[in-house]
Every structure is written in structure tokens, then in C-alpha cells.
Amino acid sequence: MSLKDAEMKYNREDEEDDDGDGRGVEAWERDYADERSWESLQEDESGLLRPIDNKTLYHAQYRRRLRTTTAARIQKGLIRYLYIVIDLSRAAGETDYKPSRMVVVARQVEAFIREFFDQNPLSQVALVTLKDGVANSLTGLGGSPESHIKALMGKLTSSGDASLQNGLDLVQSLLNQIPSYGHREVLILYSALSTCDPGEIMETIQKCKASKIRCSVIGLSAELYICKYLCQETGGSYYVALDEFHLKELIFEHAPPPPAIAEFAVANLIKMGFPQRAAEGVISICSCHKEAKVGGGYTCPRCKARVCELPTECQICGLTLVSSPHLARSYHHLFPITPFDDVTPSATNNPSKLPKICFGCQLSLLNPGNMPAPCVSCPKCEQFFCLDCDIYIHESLHNCPGCESFRHSKSVVA
């Protein structure tokens, strides 16, 4: 959510620039003429183009908020194993995206990986690159966004041809080893207009289908029949991005679990441990690298072995180890707070009942001249909040300060 906000703010600033600073400069001098800034204009309900003002921003957020609260109880804890296959063939060096396709793809993949782990805390991601006709495993399956992003950013060069078959073969062999409760997915970001394969790709596609791997492709150039066929056969989605913004949208569509796999997912109860983090400066031998390490590290609650990173599986006793804050990141979906009600000054006849300050931030809810400013109230605790707190509470905090501040309403949790 915060990402989207930031982006909207960014767009807004862009437009303000257009009216203000941009005026004195020749059009051809302006950097963003290249970046097609006119495409970032927003359309309103009646189809008119207009700069976004605060009010529409507020309403857009409000609508989005209502949507998320109603759809809150859909499956958030699916355990997905996603391979992101990035085409780094010659075609990825093309500059129709600025500065180049691969840089844009890498940037979007970085944002996507963070969002993915936010939405799928138990899932794992791995990166595969296609280059010089071969497929390389850049990172193994893991739950730490930083290590993937670091590996990707260090490998950004393009050369040779892309081989879809080699990529699929590699991913298929790796995905065959994951536990049965995991969902297998591949997301291919394909720049090339051809695939240079060593054998019959149709057989590989059938193998992927048999292994229940859902393959999706996002193209950067034009539609390819083989990609479309692959996605159709394996139940994935195929789209071709029009520009960077569209590419981002397409990639981010893969962050929430796809409804198709959510349907036939079998619910499971998985035993997990929440290891304690060891004190800084303590020396111990970790079970994953078999090395003595200073500080950090986590202790398996069952066998007390030391591991370096979470989430992982204990090397000694096999218990799945997760960090509990990792799980807790999604709990606001389980216990969404009810939308606040608008308070219209005319509705309450009794002027003494009208709120004076916002319960959350202590802001005065009276406009100059003692006129009541617009505000909202929580239906549960009946405290009043200003509009800004309303947005913050629903979009980021996910707690009602009023409900949390009174013991009698403790039943809201659980």
C-alpha cells in the first residue's frame, strides 16, 4: 500500500513540475519527454484527464481500502515456490525502455520481491537467468529478499540468445524437489523474440504441465506463440508490457496468490518453530555452514542447533523455522478494522457531543471560527478521528487507537 502511495505522490509531483518549473525550458530539453510523461496522467470516472488533487487521492484510497477489507479473508498463507526467470539475452540490452530493458526489469523485480514477501511470508523465491543459450541458477530458493536483490544487481549484463527450453528444464528439475504442500510457479520476464532450444520444447512444456508448474510470461517486445501456448497449457497468464508502468502493474499482479491455485489448495497445519535470536557477540557454530560465527544467528527451539538465517529448515531436526514477525506482517488481513463512519455535523443535533480533538493525533477538529471540520468515528469505540488519521489507521497502522486504549473492548483481538 505504501508503495502505491509513494508512487501516486511521485506522479503528482511530476505533474506539478509540468505546470511550474517545466515552463521555462524548451520541450526538447526536458528529460521526461523521452519518458512519455503524458502517459502518467490520470483519468477520472467520466474519462477526463486531470491532475490528481487531494480529494480524489483520498477517495481513491478510501475505495481501495474498502475493497481490501471486504476481500481480506482470502488465502494469504499459501506456500508458494516461485522461480523468476529473467531473460538477459542480447534483446535485454535494447533501449526502448530507459535506460535499458534489463535495468527496468531488474528495478521492477526488486520491488516485486519485496512486495511478494510482504504478501506471502512463508513463500520462497529463486532467480534464474537466460543468457548465451543457457540457463543459470542465480540464487536458490530462499526467503530473504536482500540476498536475491544483491545477486541480481551484480549480474546485469546481456549477451547471446535466450533459451526458453533450457530455462524451463532447469526450473522443472528444481521445482520437482519441493514439498508437496508448496505451489510451484514460474514467472518468465522475456525480452527476446525467439527461443534458441536444444530439443523439442513441446515435450518440456508437457513435463511442466505434468509437474503442476504454473508458468506465466510477461513479454517486453511482442506476443510470441510459444509463450502463449506455454501459459495456456500450464494455467498461467501471458501479457506483453506496453511501457514501464504497465510492466510494473503486470509483475505486481503476481504478488498476491493467483486465485486459480488458491482454489485447489489443500489447507494444512504445518508445525513450525520460532527461534530466538542470540545475543550479539556470542560465538557459536552454525549448523548450516558448519562454521564458528560471532553474534546473530537463531536457535532452533526443538534441538537448540544454531542457524544463520530465517526462514529455513533446521538441519538437525528438520523443524521449519520462521521468524514470527514475518508471519505477523499479514495478520492485519485476518483482523481488519472496520471502516470508520463519516460524522456529519448536521446529524448530531447536540453540539456538545461534537468532538473537539482527534483521539489519535490530538489535532483540533474545529476549523477556524469554531466550525466543525469533517471527521470520522469508529463504530466500535465511538472515538472521533481526523481524516488523515483515518487514512493512516486503515492503510498503515491497522489498529484503532481508540479500541486499543480501552480494556473492555479487548475482544477485538481474536
Place this chain on the structure above:
Amino acid sequence: MTPVSSKLYADDVSLLMVLIDTNPFFWNSAQSTLPFSKFLTHVLAFLNSILLLNQMNQVVVIAAGYNSCGYIFDSSDPQNQNKRAEDLLHKLEEFVDNDQELCREESVDGPGFSLLSGSLSMALCYIQRVFRTVPLHPQPRILCLHGSPDGPGQYVAIMNSIFSAQRSMVPIDSCVLGAQHSAFLQQASYITGGVYLKPQIFDGLFQYLSTVFATDLHSRCFLQLPKPAGVDFRASCFCHKNTIDMGYICSVCLSIFCKHQKKCSTCGSVFGQAQTQNSSTTPDRKMKMPVDG
């Protein structure tokens, strides 16, 4: 946004949100070796020293009581310019009386817990308002002066607050005055990059506060502040609100249970066979493969 004001709001100007635990059951229990009045003298001296360190510094005090939470003091309020200590103590007394009136239980087992989640949520709302209203604002941080044991029922709310603070890059410092460590505050400080401290000798509380928590965020980079002595990542189960280090997770909604269940009480999914650990370990280990590079 004149150049003058940008100079005034240098990176060492702080907005300190202090959350004071006023749970009477804790302060009267055997767990607290420090009387509440003594505690307040230390805290008042500390708050004064913060305001003296930089004339632009701002202090806001929120009380986390047993039945309610409330704003006690705001140094930016023009009414609070003189007689700071008196105003603060007066408001605090009022708050504690109100809090007591709300109390319906005659006595509680043990010290009970205070409403940490409510006071954290209020502090975060206040910080957002400061972010919104002034383009150049002091650097906010939250200091929890907490003694009561963790209330496992607040687990979700506190975690939500922690993540929101982390997103807005607001560190949560904690000074734990109770007998045991607080798993909530350990996680809060660890995740938000704040300092967690459990003083050994309460007579020297002011010294702890002034040496560890008085420095602004910028100067902290140059100091050797206490390192966490481990972080307790245990979670609360949704079924009994027990604190557990091992449990069962619903694969649909990630709810945590302390015992095996047939059906998830949060999302209603009916579970198939419980995942026995051994079935998944052997193939998993093969996944470690040479990473290209």
C-alpha cells in the same frame, strides 16, 4: 520553508514520545522494586534534560494505564511553557484517577498488563501528524518506559504498530522496569532499530535514561549503545493466547495454534493430514545447489 527554519531543524532536533506505564497493579506488586513516585522524579529530570539539550526539542508524554490510555503532556502546547512539572503531574494524577474509576475488577492475579498497544498506536498517529503538518520536522522516536508483563492478547495490535513504525522509520526504544524481559519490546526495538535496555539498578534510572536514551538519532551513529542481548521471537497462539516457541501454522491464513486442530478457527479451513516433518526434509536438503557466481 525559509533557509532559516531549515537551519533550525537540524538533524539533531528530536521529537520524543514517552510512553509511561501507569498500571497500578504493576507498581504495587513485588515485581517493581522502584516506587512510582521515585520513578517519576527520574523521568521528570530526564524530560527536562531533553528539553534543555536543544531548544527545538519536543516531548510528548502518553500514559498507558490498566483500563485506558491518554495524552498527559505536550511541550509544544503554549499552555505548558511554565510549570511543566506541575502540569504534567496534575494531568497524570487526573489520568490515574480516571483509569481507576474505569476499573471493574476488584483485584487481579499478578500485576496484569497495561495497554501498551493503545499508547503505541496513539504515539504513531501523533508522529504522522507531525510528518504531515510541517515540511521540516524534528526527528521522532518513541521511548517505552514499561514494567508490566506483556499482554498476549495485544500481540497482533502491537505487531501492527511495530510494522507501521518500521515503515515510517520511527525507532522504538524500550526501557524495561519489570522483573522479566518483554518479548514485545525486544521485537519492537529490534525491528525498528531502537535500543532495548533492562536496567539492573533502579536507583540510577536517571543515569541510564540520560546516557542511553537522551541522544538524538543522528548522534547515535557515533555511540556504542547497548546491543540486544538476544531477541525473544516467541509468538502468541490464537487459541489460548499462550506464548509459544513452537506451534502449528494454518497454511491458509497463517494463524498460530499451540495444539493440532481439525479446523482453523480464524479462516474456517478444514485441515487434511498434519504435515509430518520427516516427509519433507529429505528432498529439501537436495535443493542446496551451487549458486552461479
